[in-house]
Amino acid sequence: MSRPESSFVTDRATLVRRLKMILPAHCLLVEDEDLRPYECDGLTAYRAMPLAVCLPESEGQVIDVLRTCHQLGVPVVARGAGTGLSGGAMPHAEGVVLSLARFNKILRVDRDSRTAAVQPGVRNLAVSEAAAPYGLYYAPDPSSQIACTIGGNVAENSGGVHCLKYGLTVHNVLRLRVVSIEGEIFEIGGGAPDAPGYDLLALLIGSEGLLGVVTEVTVKLVPKPELAQVVMASFHDVARAGDAVAAIIAAGIIPAGLEMMDKAAAAAVEPFVKAGYDLDAAAILLCESDGTPEEVAEEISRVMAVLTASGAHDLRVSQSEAERLRFWAGRKAAFPAVGRITPDYYCMDGTIPRKRLAEMLAAIAAMEQKYGLRCANVFHAGDGNLHPLIMYDASLPGEWERAEAFGADILELSVALGGSITGEHGVGIEKINQMCVQYATPELEAFHRVKAAFDEKRLLNPEKAVPSLHRCAEYGRMRVHRGELKFPELERF
Numbered sequence: 001m002s003r004p005e006s007s008f009v010t011d012r013a014t015l016v017r018r019l020k021m022i023l024p025a026h027c028l029l030v031e032d033e034d035l036r037p038y039e040c041d042g043l044t045a046y047r048a049m050p051l052a053v054c055l056p057e058s059e060g061q062v063i064d065v066l067r068t069c070h071q072l073g074v075p076v077v078a079r080g081a082g083t084g085l086s087g088g089a090m091p092h093a094e095g096v097v098l099s100l101a102r103f104n105k106i107l108r109v110d111r112d113s114r115t116a117a118v119q120p121g122v123r124n125l126a127v128s129e130a131a132a133p134y135g136l137y138y139a140p141d142p143s144s145q146i147a148c149t150i151g152g153n154v155a156e157n158s159g160g161v162h163c164l165k166y167g168l169t170v171h172n173v174l175r176l177r178v179v180s181i182e183g184e185i186f187e188i189g190g191g192a193p194d195a196p197g198y199d200l201l202a203l204l205i206g207s208e209g210l211l212g213v214v215t216e217v218t219v220k221l222v223p224k225p226e227l228a229q230v231v232m233a234s235f236h237d238v239a240r241a242g243d244a245v246a247a248i249i250a251a252g253i254i255p256a257g258l259e260m261m262d263k264a265a266a267a268a269v270e271p272f273v274k275a276g277y278d279l280d281a282a283a284i285l286l287c288e289s290d291g292t293p294e295e296v297a298e299e300i301s302r303v304m305a306v307l308t309a310s311g312a313h314d315l316r317v318s319q320s321e322a323e324r325l326r327f328w329a330g331r332k333a334a335f336p337a338v339g340r341i342t343p344d345y346y347c348m349d350g351t352i353p354r355k356r357l358a359e360m361l362a363a364i365a366a367m368e369q370k371y372g373l374r375c376a377n378v379f380h381a382g383d384g385n386l387h388p389l390i391m392y393d394a395s396l397p398g399e400w401e402r403a404e405a406f407g408a409d410i411l412e413l414s415v416a417l418g419g420s421i422t423g424e425h426g427v428g429i430e431k432i433n434q435m436c437v438q439y440a441t442p443e444l445e446a447f448h449r450v451k452a453a454f455d456e457k458r459l460l461n462p463e464k465a466v467p468s469l470h471r472c473a474e475y476g477r478m479r480v481h482r483g484e485l486k487f488p489e490l491e492r493f
């Protein structure tokens, strides 16, 4: 993908001199070998070296860094753990990376209000660990939860296996403390169910570091269920497995998790985690119920009835907590497992209406032929959120370009099927062209006006997430769909 031409030119010497005036030496990295680890996030195909990395230890230092960059007109990219898969934390070559890694304190866990206040660099799993002694946990559980930070989760509106029942990050965050690019602090949200004024909390969650830098997050905690059990169902036919997902939801059941793996994904995972997956199955569904023992028993029997009627040929129910975790282990480790069988893989993240899963899977199989690349599929099936893992070898000429075109086709088909180009990984740099497919000029202009209201000079994570109209005109020129040229009113260059 062509990178947008940058309009920023930074005087590095002045920038470094000014940063040294506000940060102690151990909070500032400027040497090439120190900057290298920050050159990409989890989307390693895209890289850029920043001019400096700031590692502030206090909110005052965050304010000083942002004020300095604002005065000098220098781009700033906030960074959590760098596990993002859309290039959101990839540095700007003329800018500064602002790492929140040292903001790693759990400030409060309040059993009575079932909330926790944490700094943004706290790892997702660490919140649940801190809440565990009170019988509570933080529900959104990205598969990367052992490493990713709450700040990154807020910026990406991250999801996970349990979000089908318990909601995404946006449904589990009550309050944010944010520093603007001008260095002003603002707090949004609160304990009450509704707040007067515009819903800036929802606007900030999922804004990919474009509107402000989060310095504190108050999250909801939920009680740990008494019991959780998983049904593992095997299908000979992928289409039937896809239809079974729609049938479960249509039966009025909202499971705690509803995930799917195709044959290629199960084959990659089984030798890695030894979860006992049926390797002859074309698709495996994992469906979790949680609650009291009575609730779980009742829901599991309803789920089994729907799965049997939908054509599952084998059904197993976890009989212990250890077995439940083993069933999930494979799904949760699908990305690294695929990483073991291919030199490189490209993880896509589209969302489609559940009832169209089977259609999408057939189309992906055809794309494997078209591009000559293999693809393993894992899904947050209950949400219709696809994670096709396209396998390629970056050292072979042309393979990355084919993988990228394969991914673009999946995303654009997601839109055509009535879905979206992202379920939880964000747009970042990766899907910026597909934003031109998802939205028309009026919506993109509205996004640009929102950005300008928070960050007039466009310094926070510039050239990400929201494409310029000219970029869309260029992309429309390159990819004409069904004979329709996108943005015909714009001049072509």
Ligand SMILES: Cc1cc2nc3c(=O)[nH]c(=O)nc-3n(C[C@H](O)[C@H](O)[C@H](O)COP(=O)(O)OP(=O)(O)OC[C@H]3O[C@@H](n4cnc5c(N)ncnc54)[C@H](O)[C@@H]3O)c2cc1C
Residues within 6 Å of the ligand: 041, 042, 077, 078, 079, 080, 081, 082, 083, 084, 085, 087, 088, 089, 100, 120, 141, 142, 143, 144, 147, 148, 149, 150, 151, 152, 153, 154, 155, 156, 157, 158, 159, 160, 161, 208, 209, 210, 212, 213, 214, 215, 335, 336, 424, 425, 461
């Ligand atoms: C193996 C693997 C599995 C994954 N599974 C899932 C999954 O199941 N569900 C899911 O949703 N995602 C998943 N992801 C993607 C990723 O882990 C999430 O997007 C996560 O929320 C990123 O957190 P991070 O701390 O690594 O953020 P980073 O990658 O460092 O940053 C992500 C974005 O957040 C911004 N940002 C970070 N901190 C702040 C802050 N304090 N203020 C403002 N902006 C900030 C950055 O600028 C960037 O745009 C997975 C990734 C991997 C590698």
